[in-house]
Each structure stands twice: as C-alpha cells, then as structure tokens.
Amino acid sequence: MSLANNPTLNSASIFGLVGGKSPFQPTLTSAPASLAVQVAATSGGLSYSASALVFSAAYLNFPATQTLTVINNGPLAVGFTNVQIVGANASDFSLQASCPAPPGLPVGQTCVIGIGFAPSAGGVRNATLLVETNGVNSPQSFALSGTGLPHVGSSVTLSPSSLTFTLAGVPQAVTVTNNSAKPIALGSISTTLGSETNNCGAMLAAQSICTIEVETLSLGISFDNVGTNTGTLTVTDTGNPGVETLPVNVPYGSVNFTPLPINFGGMPLGVTSMANASNVASGSSYYGPAPPFSGSITGPNASDFGVGFFGNSYETTAYVTFTPTGLGARTATLVTNYGNIPLSGNGVTDSASFSITPVAPVSSQVGVSLPVPVTIQNTGSTVLYLRLATGSGDFVLPGTLASSPLVLVPAQSQSFNISFNPVGLGLRSATLTATDTGSGVSHSIPLTGTGDAIDPSITPITFTFSSTEVGVLSAAQTMTVSTPSGGPVSIQFSNDGYNNDFPLNPGTCATQTPCQISVSFKPSKTGSDYADYLVTDLVTAQTTLFTVYGSGGVGSVSLSSSSLTFAARDIGTTSISQTVTLTNTGDATLTISGETFSGANVGDFPIEGNTCGSSLAGGANCTLTISFDPTASGTRSAILQIMTNAASSPDNIQLMGTAN
Template identity: 30%
Template sequence: MTSRSPWPALSLAALLAWPLAGHAADPVLGSSKFSQNCSGCHSVASTATVDRGRNSPSMIRSAIGSVGMMGGLSSLSTTDLEDIAAYLGNAPSSLSFAQTTVGQTSATQTVTVRASRTAALSNLAASVSGDFARSGGTCGSSLPASSSCTITVAFTPTAAGTRSGTLSITHSGLTTAVPIALSGTGAAAATQSTISLDASTFAFGNQTVNTTSGAKTLTVSNTGNAALNFSAITVGGAAAADYSATGGCAVGTPVAAGGSCKLTLRFAPSATGSRSASLTLKSDASNGDATVSLSGTGQAVATPQASLSPSSVSFGSVTVGNSSTAQTVTLTNSGSAALSITDISAASPFSATHACGSSLAAGANCKISVVFTPTGSGAASGNLSVSSNASGSPHTVGLSGTGVLASTGILQWTDSSAVAFGNATVGDDAATHTLTLSNTGSGTATLGEFTVSGSNAADFRVDGSSTCAASQQLAAGAQCTLVLGFSPSAAGARSASLAVSATNASTPDAIALSGTGVAAAAPALGLSAESLSFIAPATGTAGAQTLTFTNTGTADLHLTALTLSNSSFSLGSTGSCGAAPIALAAGASCTVDVSWAGTAASSTETATLTITGDMPGATATVALSGQGSSEEPSNQGGGGCTLGAGTGAADPLLILMAALAGLLVWYRRKA
C-alpha cells in the first residue's frame, strides 16, 4: 500500500454497524488474498491508511462500499475479509489458552507473521506480559519478502483464577505495535495451600519516639487443602526497623489445611514524622505472597516550653515612696509536658506576686503581677525572671520606670498608647482622634511642644481644636485634650509618632500613629489590540474586525470621541459600544467594528484610531493598516464541502480524482 490510498476514515458508527463473524481468521490465507486482490494498488501491507483495516473486516467492507475503485472487490466473502484483516494485523486479535494447573505449562499456541511479497521486514520483535511467555517459533529480527515466520506462546499460571496478558508485535512494516490479548485460567492443584489474612493494613497512629506501641494481632489462615509452609516472614520498607512481628507464624512451622496462626505486631518509631513499612509472608501458597501495609507517626518526646508576654513593661513616672498600679505579665507553657517552676522574682525597685504554683500543665498559663516602687528620683530598670525546667531558662521581661519627687508633675496619656486612623483616601482628611493628657503628679507642669516625627510625619497633624497647647500650665490633677488628624499624601501604610515635652514634669512615652492611604477611584481603558491589519482579496474588500474596549479601572469610564485619521477606514454600527459618547462601568466591556474600504487595486494605506476619554493620558490610539492582494480566495474542496484544508486525502475533489484515475486503470486492464 502507498500513502495515496483512497480508503477514507470511517466513523465509529460505521465500524459498529458491521457484525463480527465467528470465523477464526487465518492471517496466512489473508496474505494470499491480499496479494491477489489488493497489491495492485497497495504495494505495502502497512501504511497509516491501510492500518485502519488491521483486525477490522468491517472497515474494509465499508471502504469497498464507499470507494468507487474498490467496487470490484464486493464479491469477497466475509471469511475473505476476516483473513485479510488478520493478515494486515499479522495476528489474530486474541489467543485463549485452556485451563492449566498452577505452576504447570499449557500447550503452546502459534502466531504467524507474514511479510508482503515485495517488502522484507526488519526490527521484528515480540514482547509478552503476565503469566505468558514466548516459548519458541521461527521468527528472528528480520523476515524476507514473501515469507513468514512463527511466534510460539505458552501459558504458565502463577495463581488460580483468570489470568491475562499481552503479546505485542513490532516490525518495520507496522506504524504501531500489534497487541494480541492473551487469556487463560489457572486451576489450583489437587493438593495445595492457600494463604488468607484477616487484615491488609495496620495503622498504629501517633507514638512517642523510642517508645513501643500496644500490640496488634494478625491472623494468618490456610484455606487450601494442603499444609502451608512459610519460606520467609520479613518486614521491609523505609522504616522497617521501627516494626516487629512475633508469634506462632514462623519458617519451619507448617500451618495445617484449614488451620491458622497469629503474628503480634508492634511499632517503636526511631524518628518523628510518618513511618511506613510492609510485612511480607512468603510461602508455597497457590495464591502467592501475602503483604500487609504498616503505618504510624513518630512524635517528639514531650517537653515543656515557657514564654512570657509582654516582653517588656514600662511603668512611666511614679512618685518616690509610692507604688505604681500593678501590671500583668502572662507565663504560658506551650510545650507538651508540665513546666516545673523553681523561681519567679523581680529585681528591686520592682516586685512580683503570682499564683502559678510550682507546676504549670502543658498548654496552660498563669498571671504574674508586677509593681514599681521607686526609692529615688530618676530612671530605674530591672528584670522579671522565671526559672524552670524549660529550655532557655531563666526567661525574663524587661522592666522600666522613672521615680519623681513629690513636688513635680507627672504627665500621662490616660486613654491610648497608639492611634490607628484606618483607611483614608489620598488627599482627604480621615476622622480626627482625640487624646487626653493628665497631670497625675503633685506639682504644676508646663507643657512644651507636641512633636510629630517619623517617616510620614507630614501626613499627621495636631488639630487646632485641641485644648492642649505649648506653654500651657497644667495643674496637678488637671487634664487637656489633643486632637489629631490624618491626611495621607500617598497610597499605602503611613506611620509617625507623637511626643510631648514639658518642664517640671515627667513625660509619657511617644505614641505610635498609623493609617493607610487608599488611592482614589479612577477609570482606565484596556484595548483588545494595539493594531489591526486588513488584507483585501483580489475581488471584494476585507472583512470587518472587532475591537474591544474594557474599563480596567475602579470608576466609570467616559469615552467622548472615536476619531479616524483616514476616511478609507470606518467604524460600523453593529458593535455593542454604539456611537460616542460611550460610558463604561468599572470592569465592563463593549465592542466596535472597524472596516477598510480598500480593494486589491489599492496601495497600502494606514490610519490611526484615536480614543478620547477621561482615562489617564486622556487619549489612546490603535494603529490601522490595509493592503491589497492579487490572490483569489481559496476555493477549498473543489467548490463543494470539504473535510480538510483542501489539500489532504479527506478532500472530496481529491477522492473524486483518485476514483476516476482508478476507474481508468481498471478499464485499461480489462481492455
């Protein structure tokens, strides 16, 4: 056969419509029939077209009925077609072997491979899978033209029941391998053991590393009619050493027919994480080896883990001789074992009290109360220390405070340590935030400047509605308010800090200020193309092309004008955009149709479509070009319907021409 074969591709319905005969196809006879009836047009017995007939007489019959030059083959019988199909496949589609006792070898069956009368075969090979094996035959790696060879296959079942495999033949005359299904039935020997397990998997769950789990029992039964003898009982796999199997099942200890034995399985992980293995029991059982999957997870040895929160505590200013308000530190055991506490203490002038006791359970926490009692004026610092059996002991928290004399002021923010303004549009003012400043000391404080500093200090301000002001006298026990504003100058996180100065008074720590600038909503124009090219055929004009406008912004887009720089180009009225002005909501799209009036006689023309609107930049452009062509439109399929591109074997015109040529050859031969 050649690549110009006129056999068409057939639909699945056509293949299914042809009934398969019960005839046992003979590829040797098929070779003779192929030479007599087909080799005049098909000099090779395997091409992409002819291969469709391999083991498919229905495809060949349908080709005879639909290809005119094959009409002379309509007299071929169903048996003839089955033999030819088998020859094209070089084998029957399947071989079935008689029932064979497990471990025994069946009678062989033979497959014949034929070379065509004109072409030798090379790279001849045959592979067999399953309980089947190649047991002889005359086929080597090559086969001369007009000759045949044999491949002999035998069946040796390894277990009782239905067994299957495949004989796959390849050679230079085939475009794809020929698969031949192999099947047979294994029969248990008259006296043979059979192994059965009461479980195929054991999951031990979580187990602490280097400790042994509870036992799990596996029952092994012999359901055959002969004694079961073990040849090996082994644990294998990535974590084989983590599992053990002991008990009454052992090599050298047969299990009587109908009897059973038991194995005790245990898990002792040597490392953390998933640990898997498998238990394999090898024996003389007719159904082969038995396997059990083993799994478990190693967990780390339980340990305590101590942490303190917060990591530091500031008491601010406290009058010498007085005690501050108590502040709380939380001790947490986030480990997996109890935390043994040996000491909780704070360095003077700080003191600590607690009810944590001497032990804290895994996952639990307790509170430690810390007080500052300054013994002199000025800054003081120290640590709260917790000693325990946790790694990293002792754990500490930094403590700080300032002692002040009785006649001085103490300034404190009474209602905030940080101010978060949240989101605000760039250039707009967020809602103001009010802070209260109190003098908790015993003397009058003179307020200094309120200073905003930091990376984005200019975005924050002290509002004029504040009652606190520089140089203001704030008596002991008095208060004033400070109003803060936020107006972001850019999008994104914005931050700064607020500090206050004073004379004759201690001052509080700086207050963190934060807010987020959000960009104002704006439209944006997205185009489906930045340029359009038109080619006019020899007759007529180029077809219209569609351009899509999309509002990729966050606000309504308004397009006020669509302008063309060359009147040879035009905008159609069928697009969804309509005429300008055009309004598009955020995320919406619409289309315009662009046409060129040029013909094949026209020279190359260009133009620019300018879109004007309220998007960034105010305008956007699309480059347009048109060019004439002297080529006529392609009439694919010879003026009729076409199945392909007009040049392939599926084109009706090509099929008709091939049929006429074949008819002419037939007529000349007959004459």
C-alpha cells in the first residue's frame, strides 16, 4: 500500500519500511539497487479493409474511384498525421477523401480513404498509398495499381464549333458525332458555364450522333457593355484524342437577368395566386438605359398564367400570376427579349392547397452552416397544419418546425430558414416535403447544395513587428498552420514587386499539419513594410492568406548640448555637475556601445551619473552627468565621445574648465 500511494519510492525507502520488531525480516542486510521500469501506454490499433487496391482497366481520362475503410479497434483514439500517394505513377492516382488528423478517429469508429484513378498513359500504372498515424504499426503502405487503355477509333467531333448566347434559359443544341467505324464509350459531359442535358448515353454507335442541349442560366452586365463571360463544354470519350471541347460564350450586355423557374404549387380552380416576380435590372444610371423588358406567355396552358411589366428603363420587374382552369399540372413559358422563364403550377379542387417557393442551389464549406430561405403559402380555402421534413443531415429545419406543425390560414404565407450544413464534400441533396395532416395533401421541392473544402487554419492570422533597425533580424514570432485532412500545405510569398523582408522558418509544412512556422523581420528599408503569404492545402487545393507587418527604422542621436564649460576653481576641488540629455530621434532602437574620453585632460572630467545603458528606444532619452575636478592649473579640456550605431557616431561633447 505504501508503494501504491507513493509511486516515487525507491528500493532504499521500501527496505526501510520494515521495522526491527516485524515478524517478517529481509534476508538482505542492505537495500538492493533501485529498479526503473518505463511503462508506455500503447495507442489504438487500426484495421484496414484491404491490403491493396486494384482498379479495373480504364480509358485515359475516365476516372474511377475505390475506397479503403479503416476501423479503430482501440484502446485509444488514433490521429492520421500524413496520408499521401507516392511512386512511379503517383499523379495517376488522387486522394479523394482522408481520415481525421489528431485527436483523430475515436475507438470503434470507421473512416474512409478515397482513391481516384485516372490513367494518363496506356499500360499498367502503379503507385503506393502511404498512411502515417500516431498509433502503433505506423506507417502502413498499400499498393495501388490499374491499367490505362489507349483510345481507339478516329476522333469525335462537336458541331457547331462554338456557342454564343444572347438569351438566358433558351437552349442551343450541340451535335456529337462518332466518325469511327467502331462504337465508342462516352464519359463525362460537362460545361463550366450554364447547364447541359443530353441524350447521349454511355455508348455511341459507329457513324452515329447524339445531342447535347446547353443553356445559360443568366445574363451579365459590364461597365461598358463589352466583353464576354466564357466557359467550356467538355466531352470525354474513348476516341482519339479522347477529350473534345467547345467554347461557350455569353457576351456582357446592359442587364443582369437570371431566369429562375417559377412554380406556383397547387391553386384551387379559378383562384388567382399572389404575383411571383422576376427582375431585370441594368447597372447604375451612367451605364445608359437598357432595352425594355418585355415578353409574352406561350405553351400548353398559357391562358392559366398572366404577366405584367412594371418599372423604368433602368429596372423592370415581371409579375406573374397563376389562375388554373383545369386540374393537375399546368405549364407554360414566359418568353422575353432576354430569355425564357419556365412557369408551372397545379390546379386542385377547392380544399387544402399550398405552394413552396423553389430554392436555388447553395454552397458552403463543410461544417459551416448557411441559412437557406424558404416560403410556403396557403393557396387553399382551409387552415393547414403542415408537417415538414428534409430527410437529410445536410439540410436542417429550425427547431420549432422540426417538432411542431406549421399552421397557415388561407392566403397566409410564412418564410423561414433551413440550415445548410454540409457534412461532406461535393454535391449534397435532399427534399423538403410538407404534408397537411388534415387532408394528406403533400408537396415537395428539391434542395441542392455543394460542400466546399475547408480553408487551412492559421493562428494567428496576422503579425505586426515593432520598429526594427534596417538590416537587423528581429526575434521570431510563431504561427500554427492546420488543415482538416492533416495533409501538407505549401506557403508562397505573394507580394508582386516587393522584397520579402519577412523570412519563414521552415518555409513550408511539407509532410503534415498541424505544424508551426516561425516568421522574422529583417527590414531592407526604412518605413512601413508588409508581406502576404498564400497557404495552400495540397490535398484540397483550398487557400488562406495571412499577412505580416513591420516597420524599418534607424536610430539617431540628438544631444541637448555639444559642449560644457565649467567655472574656474581651485585645484583638487569638485564642481557642481552639469547634465547632457541624449535623445533617440530615430524610429528604431539605438544601440549604445559605450562612452570614451579623448584629449589633454581626460582625468579632470569624471562622469557622475549615466542613465543611458546599452540601448535606447525610438523617441526615448537618457542623461549623462559630468563634473570638473582639475588636477593642475590652467585651462583644462577633454572630449567625451558617445559610441552608438547611429550614422553620426561617435557624437562628441566638448568639455572645458580653468583651474587656479
């Protein structure tokens, strides 16, 4: 018990616990040497779902993905300090998802490491996945392999050779032609500007065509109505060369216009909805007026919808209403001189009816909540008790609506925010469903968002160095850089045209984060200075900018007097002392290396007091107190020299006196 309660006891202390009258006596006559045992707790043990990943053969530019599942079997949490891909063809493999950095993966939990494969050349492609943790049996390596298939057949062509849009919401067709005598596989079809739909499928037969329809989602404005917003339509396939591109152009004009679809939801037959608005706005007045916003409604149920245009030459709003004349889905299109706006609604019997405004796609960083506004209107003739649900962890209802019904009287509308808090990267989707508990009438709208990678974290995000002498290296300040993946980051100086007076040590976090970076300041000129550094997460390509500031200066000496003259006095007597004030009129610390005397009678002028020390801050002052103690008759003189790092050094004080 004594040992348990006193773990620092040594052998001699324990030996002495046995009293002379104890019935149990040690056979040794003296205490043995102390025995030291180091006890180290092991970290958690991990198991992996595979020892290697083999990808199916893939055509060049046709990406494939596999996952490696990791389980923490305990007894402690394990942090992943470095996950990277190395080897001969490492660039053909990419890290799609990783496991958490320290404190890491809790006991009993799993995480997934995602690996992508996109061969850049034909034949077998090999690399190695390296996983380093703060647990036991680290590092672990996993062989990655796949085969790149060369492209076959002749080229695929796109027609026309480019697209130019002057109307939003009006699709233009692109024909994809397989000129080969063999069928080809089609991969991704995407556009960086607007949106696309297609009927191409996974394969395109020999000497066959398919169609892509591209439309721009908005028109933009510029200061001078010139210039073009450009994008690219890209088609990947197994033909040669395998990637076809087509320019997509939207010239800037005099208006901003985004033709979002207008959905009125359910409305009783013959009942007119509240007006739903779509805006066209030109820029500020000095741009000049825009062509008037005008148009008409066409389509299968055009007579169910009405439109009115209100505004001026600088901003016009189209107000659309819906009055269903039949049951079920009702559709039409508002065709305007700036593009088309899809219109839709449902004709319902005169009972429970409501509409939900469409929600535009949103984006937010993973783990960062973004409010998404939603409005629901009671378009029927009865009171509604709506139960709401999203069925997704990415889109969260406010607390009251998650547990209690939304009550709406006829014609009443209610707006609220759904929180978009993405739990993963990429496209996130859900469905908002509202159901009336009395009638069972239900409506749904899609919710879509994008989870963006989190920017690197830097603490602190900025530094300010005090005024530092030009050419002198300051003491370092330290920052901590971390990333969600725990992967490496690069740090680049980003001040174009400026000297970098703020060196980093080390200059990067090349293997893992979190890591610490020291920043120093060595000014090359006087005055204020700064440097911007761009920190890039090498796993997600997200960036963060941090800035350091400083001021370069020099010390400068100013003396309250450059000479002291003492009154005549007898040999061997001491005068009343006189004082000279030294002021640092510079903006950097003045270094004082000492005071020396020169001249004929250096021993006659003792320094009685000195407050100057070895350094003096910018704007500060100190004093030197000197007396006269002549050792011989006649005129006595000397020079007091003050040695500093100022350009004027040494600074002299002439000392004069007469002895009787």
